[in-house]
Amino acid sequence: MELLNHLALGLQTAATFANLFYCLIGVFLGTAIGVLPGLGPTATIAMLLPVTFVLPPVTALIMLAGIYYGSQYGGSTTSILVNLPGEAASVVTTLDGYQMAKQGRAGPALAASAIGSFFAGTVATFLIAAFGPPLAAAALKFGPAEFFSLMILGLVASVVLAQGSLLHAIGMVVLGLLLGLIGTDVNSGTQRFTFGIFELADGIGFVTVAMGMFGLGEIIRNLQNEEERSVMITNITGLWPTKEDFKRMVAPILRGTAIGSVLGILPGSGSILGSFAAYSIEKKVSKNRAQFGKGAIEGVAAPEAANNAGAQTSFIPLLTLGIPSNPVSALMVGAMIVHGIQPGPSVITEQPELFWGMIVSMWIGNLFLVILNYPLIGMWVRMIMIPYQFLYPGILVFCAIGVFSLKNTEFDIYFMALFGALGYLFSKLGCEPAPMLLAFILGPLMEEYLRRAMLLSRGNPWVFVQRPISATLLVLSVLAMLSVLLPAFSKTREEAFKE
Amino acid sequence: MTRNARDFWTGLLYIFFGSSAILIARDYGMGTAIKMGPAYFPTILGGLLLVIGVMSVIRSFIVAGIPIGAFGFKGLALVTISVVAFGFVVRGLGLVIALPLLIIVSAYGSTRFRWRPTLLMAAGLTIFCVLVFLKGLGIPLPIIGPWLGG
Numbered sequence: 001m002e003l004l005n006h007l008a009l010g011l012q013t014a015a016t017f018a019n020l021f022y023c024l025i026g027v028f029l030g031t032a033i034g035v036l037p038g039l040g041p042t043a044t045i046a047m048l049l050p051v052t053f054v055l056p057p058v059t060a061l062i063m064l065a066g067i068y069y070g071s072q073y074g075g076s077t078t079s080i081l082v083n084l085p086g087e088a089a090s091v092v093t094t095l096d097g098y099q100m101a102k103q104g105r106a107g108p109a110l111a112a113s114a115i116g117s118f119f120a121g122t123v124a125t126f127l128i129a130a131f132g133p134p135l136a137a138a139a140l141k142f143g144p145a146e147f148f149s150l151m152i153l154g155l156v157a158s159v160v161l162a163q164g165s166l167l168h169a170i171g172m173v174v175l176g177l178l179l180g181l182i183g184t185d186v187n188s189g190t191q192r193f194t195f196g197i198f199e200l201a202d203g204i205g206f207v208t209v210a211m212g213m214f215g216l217g218e219i220i221r222n223l224q225n226e227e228e229r230s231v232m233i234t235n236i237t238g239l240w241p242t243k244e245d246f247k248r249m250v251a252p253i254l255r256g257t258a259i260g261s262v263l264g265i266l267p268g269s270g271s272i273l274g275s276f277a278a279y280s281i282e283k284k285v286s287k288n289r290a291q292f293g294k295g296a297i298e299g300v301a302a303p304e305a306a307n308n309a310g311a312q313t314s315f316i317p318l319l320t321l322g323i324p325s326n327p328v329s330a331l332m333v334g335a336m337i338v339h340g341i342q343p344g345p346s347v348i349t350e351q352p353e354l355f356w357g358m359i360v361s362m363w364i365g366n367l368f369l370v371i372l373n374y375p376l377i378g379m380w381v382r383m384i385m386i387p388y389q390f391l392y393p394g395i396l397v398f399c400a401i402g403v404f405s406l407k408n409t410e411f412d413i414y415f416m417a418l419f420g421a422l423g424y425l426f427s428k429l430g431c432e433p434a435p436m437l438l439a440f441i442l443g444p445l446m447e448e449y450l451r452r453a454m455l456l457s458r459g460n461p462w463v464f465v466q467r468p469i470s471a472t473l474l475v476l477s478v479l480a481m482l483s484v485l486l487p488a489f490s491k492t493r494e495e496a497f498k499e
Numbered sequence: 500m501t502r503n504a505r506d507f508w509t510g511l512l513y514i515f516f517g518s519s520a521i522l523i524a525r526d527y528g529m530g531t532a533i534k535m536g537p538a539y540f541p542t543i544l545g546g547l548l549l550v551i552g553v554m555s556v557i558r559s560f561i562v563a564g565i566p567i568g569a570f571g572f573k574g575l576a577l578v579t580i581s582v583v584a585f586g587f588v589v590r591g592l593g594l595v596i597a598l599p600l601l602i603i604v605s606a607y608g609s610t611r612f613r614w615r616p617t618l619l620m621a622a623g624l625t626i627f628c629v630l631v632f633l634k635g636l637g638i639p640l641p642i643i644g645p646w647l648g649g
Contacts, residue, residue, distance in 0.1 A: 054636075165506070167558070171513045171551040178520050178544045190527050190537040193520070216578060223574030223608050389609035390620055393602040396578065397624055400585050400601060405638045413586035417579045424575055428567055429509045447540040459532035 013357030026063035030070020040087035044071035046210035057339035062361040096299030108241040116305035121366035124312030136320040139345035144452035149473035176436035180443020199411035206334040216420025252302035260306030264313035278306035503564030513552030520545030577608035593644035
């Protein structure tokens with residue numbers, strides 16, 4: 001019954017006119033930007049973050065969550081219609097989704113994605129509501145050593161899931177941690193790595209880094225290989241799936257939701273792992289496995305459900321432990337800090353209306369997605385068709401003005417350009433920016449927890465393995481790292497990224 | 500010669516960032532493990548990055564890898580320059596100059612660049628941004644900057 005009371009409190013918060021309105025705006029803007037080719041959820045959220053800073057905290061986070069779901073759905077739409085996944089998690093959707101679109105069945109593919117996502121979102125919302133409070137209660141017992149080890153686990157997981165060389169991904173994490181330390185040291189007041197530049201006293205903004213590496217870097221990369229995009233929009237007339245389609249969708253959606261929900265909770269994974277796992281499992285168990293890769297609706301429904309379930313349940317570690325598990329939740333952590341909320345286990349008890357309001361609004365956001373998409377699909381298609389040469393100068397304009405508006409200083413524009421160039425350079429060298437962004441946001445937190453842990457242990461570094469929870473987390477990190485070195489796993493890892 | 504250009508150059512970058520971090524952090528107080536000074540954590544990280552960089556460079560001579568591939572200098576230069584130039588002139592000349600500058604210079608990076616549609620887009624986007632960001636959201640940027648007597 002307590003669960004229902006909590007959800008009622010959340011509904012009260014989420015269902016005010018302003019919050020519903022901004023949730024709707026968030027979903028709309030998120031989808032609109034998310035369908036633009038070459039803009040994944042991370043870049044979309046980074047671009048739209050400055051808009052939410054003027055809102056009160058609860059409303060801002062509700063809108064951000066809406067932007068997140070919108071951008072994910074937008075990414076699925078481009079995967080299906082133009083074979084361009086906005087992010088790694090929707091790569092598998094292109095396999096069968098684009099084939100369906102080619103056969104003139106874009107409508108049912110989009111519907112499968114929307115229905116799968118909505119169902120998964122509903123289940124995941126209840127999961128967060130059920131598991132959030134006990135997890136947060138457990139986390140209240142965490143000391144600095146546990147938090148430090150938890151962050152290690154999160155960073156290791158992001159490294160394991162990154163594409164390319166393991167060594168380079170670890171390097172990106174360390175570099176990100178270092179860049180995160182730029183600015184005034186909270187303990188001593190020392191200005192670190194500021195080179196006497198006054199604007200760096202507060203450090204480099206995470207939005208600046210994210211916009212640079214994910215927005216600008218991606219544009220520079222796309223400019224190098226401009227290619228024709230063929231949009232499969234010849235006929236989206238039959239939008240509604242047939243009875244047969246519905247029947248074939250049910251089981252994959254259920255399985256996808258279960259897989260995605262479980263894998264989404266793991267730190268570092270977010271929704272990527274879930275969508276890959278759901279697709280490959282579906283490929284094994286489905287009656288229509290021969291059709292996979294040639295336009296099987298199961299191949300769209302399962303990963304899309306898993307994708308969305310994972311996107312939602314990845315909020316569990318974020319809201320209860322304050323540990324972001326992927327670049328998107330890292331941006332959410334940054335946004336919460338900007339609004340003066342320290343994400344962590346105390347949020348549930350100290351700001352229940354924020355916690356429960358956000359959870360209920362997640363479900364409302366998913367509902368809006370389904371409702372919005374039917375009347376607006378024509379508009380999304382038109383947005384997808386904007387030629388890239390007209391698109392990217394516009395993106396640059398929004399990034400430049402947006403990043404300026406954060407602190408009203410041109411310096412952020414210069415740093416964004418710098419990180420854009422750096423992002424391109426690293427992508428050329430085969431180093432993924434996602435682990436770096438995660439580390440960048442965790443850097444100052446990690447240092448703080450390390451300091452406290454060492455102070456409490458009187459300088460004994462063994463404290464991290466002497467405390468059982470901390471030791472368990474570190475053992476998990478080592479296992480995750482070792483698993484990459486196993487030949488069997490590294491083979492599937494390579495295959496997963498190739499697909 | 501190196502057999503893996505990616506490993507080699509990434510390693511060099513990591514060595515550069517790692518050793519810079521250590522060298523710069525020498526000016527800050529190291530402290531002790533119990534009471535860490537501002538240099539403690541950065542020095543650990545810098546050392547770690549340095550080691551990773553060295554490992555990467557060494558590996559580049561042993562294990563062969565895929566080449567880096569062509570470098571998109573044109574896109575890199577035009578995007579970076581257009582954004583930096585926007586930052587330089589936006590307060591002085593105002594959005595009326597800064598926005599079209601950003602749009603036209605960056606658009607020139609596309610192989611499908613054509614003057615007419617680009618100019619039209621620049622005009623349209625500038626009007627849109629002035630209305631939305633300046634009039635609507637109240638971002639403190641001039642339409643016509645003081646260098647132009649605005």
